[in-house]
Amino acid sequence: MNFKELKLNKHLLRAVAEKNYDDPTAIQEMAIPVVLQKNDLIASAETGTGKTAAFALPILQLLFDKQETSEKGRKIKALIISPTRELASQIYESFMDYGKYTHLTSAVIYGGTKIEPQIAILKKGVDILVATPGRLLDLHKQDLVNLDYVETLVLDEADLMLDMGFIDDVKKIERLCPNEKQTLLFSATMPFKVVQLADTILKDPKKLAVTPTSSAAATVHQLLYYTPKPNKIELCLYLLRNTIKGNILIFRRTKYGVDKLEKTLRNNNFKVDSLHGDKSQEERQAALGKFKQGVTNILVATDVAARGLDIDELDAVINFDLPNIPETYVHRIGRTGRAGNTGTSYAFCSADEKGYLSTIQKLMQKHIQVVDDHPYPLDPKAKPQVHKKQGSKHKKGRKSAASKKKKKRWY
Incomplete structure (x- = not known):
């Protein structure tokens, strides 16, 4: 038609x-x-x-x-x-x-x-x-x-x-x-x-x-890297230096994560800018303008800031943090490979993100190609990190003996 x-x-x-x-x-x-x-x-x-x-x-x-x-x-x-x-x-x-x-x-x-x-x-x-x-x-x-x-x-x-x-x-x-x-x-x-x-x-x-799943999967070459969470930044730097070239959009889950990664990349002499909800409209427009004009070639963003951005000729998307909603992953990789062009997406998966990965693969009805040949592999037996809050050693509502001694009674 x-x-x-x-x-x-x-x-x-x-x-x-x-x-x-x-x-x-x-x-x-x-x-x-x-x-x-x-x-x-x-x-x-x-x-x-x-x-x-x-x-x-x-x-x-x-x-x-x-x-x-x-x-x-x-x-x-x-x-x-x-x-x-x-x-x-x-x-x-x-x-x-x-x-x-x-x-x-x-x-x-x-x-x-x-x-x-x-x-x-x-x-x-x-x-x-x-x-x-x-x-x-x-x-x-x-x-x-x-x-x-x-x-x-x-x-x-x-x-x-x-x-x-x-x-x-x-x-x-x-x-x-x-x-x-x-x-x-x-x-x-x-x-x-x-x-x-x-x-x-x-x-x-x-x-x-x-259906977004078929269209995104058809034009985007997807790659998956298993890596420990503390090594994600090193892996990102390694890939940017050796593998990934062109205009790149990197997704992080939080504004704090966006700022942290932007700072690290800038310290390593990459031309980078960022987008997230705390930035003013002028800052966001300026960051997008610089990216479109080629002044910067890396944009680090949260999902809210990057939703629907019309960026032509985006060569790669990096999922630095895997999203907890599987459709979000499809949106993210759909930022590249638009309008019949091809693109590549890179996903970093730590031990505690394996659950997210399985729901993503289930939605797309395909397994993402795993890349093992990199310097920061994840131990297959690695367990997700569990952050336990340090509780008090004293029982609730019980004062220590020393505290009782010091206490001056008013009666």
């Missing part, structure tokens, strides 16, 4: 052609007709499968025929909610790219930056608004956002949105929009709480799924 067969108008087809998209991806082929028919939709698709175009193109098509010519009369007709600032920015850029030959206007609002320029844009009037939940509700409280005319509401990366604690905000935003609207929910994974949310806010939705 090509884009013409999806019944998109010539203005959108021209913009798509300029992006060098030849054929629609699986999610675009399935979702675009559903959205154009104004059905509600729940779609399971990971980032990197082209899902932004799967909702952006049909939304632009639906609004195209009714677009206002004057700026003043513009009302928010499409609202896209995104969990992170980076994702919101990328979605906004996609709407700008696809809608460049229409007269439709788009805007993006998110926290962590000055509110005044965002207020000025909203006062001019926009057709399509991309927003993070917190900033949107702030501006609504100040009567600066009117959601009474929303025709299509999109909840993108719903699983991440709920993981970040936005469920009440999302429900509130949905209630602020009209009852008679089309709602599209996209989620990389479908945990119970996402299904529950969909049941409460979607009306008779069409269900679509693009």
Whole structure:
């Protein structure tokens, strides 16, 4: 199938052609007709499968025929909610790219930056608004956002949105929009709480799924290194010096871990930067910009910061810490090998992560290739480290004899 067969108008087809998209991806082929028919939709698709175009193109098509010519009369007709600032920015850029030959206007609002320029844009009037939940509700409280005319509401990366604690905000935003609207929910994974949310806010939705496991496994060469936890940093340095070249994204579980690894790599003269939730929006954008421009070639990140980042030509992903949710592993390795390119992923597994590894392999229905030939192997008999809290040697509620002697009685 090509884009013409999806019944998109010539203005959108021209913009798509300029992006060098030849054929629609699986999610675009399935979702675009559903959205154009104004059905509600729940779609399971990971980032990197082209899902932004799967909702952006049909939304632009639906609004195209009714677009206002004057700026003043513009009302928010499409609202896209995104969990992170980076994702919101990328979605906004996609709407700008696809809608460049229409007269439709788009805007993006998110926290962590000055509110005044965002207020000025909203006062001019926009057709399509991309927003993070917190900033949107702030501006609504100040009567600066009117959601009474929303025709299509999109909840993108719903699983991440709920993981970040936005469920009440999302429900509130949905209630602020009209009852008679089309709602599209996209989620990389479908945990119970996402299904529950969909049941409460979607009306008779069409269900679509693009399985992430097969697509990620097909284009990414996966390698597994068993190594003791204290040797992970040495193994990482060894591989970066001898094996892994190009643009590299390294995942760690915690912000502290990200900072620690970044410092070590910098001390070893690697060009490195980092991304995590404690960094300001300016710092995150700067780190991403330097990486995309080639000033740095290594980015160390937590999952929340790296979700949905659109980085072209990523050569390798290193799972420094294995994730406890198997789908997260699939997302991580899916950052490389995108859009038909090939990539390599490296996973470090210590004794206490073997349980995580087995659930990952079960999800993907394949065993990851093990590399034994490296200087920091894990002893096959190694047991997970158990950190026991040192308890008091005294029984609870019992004073020592010395303490009793010293005690001056008041009676």
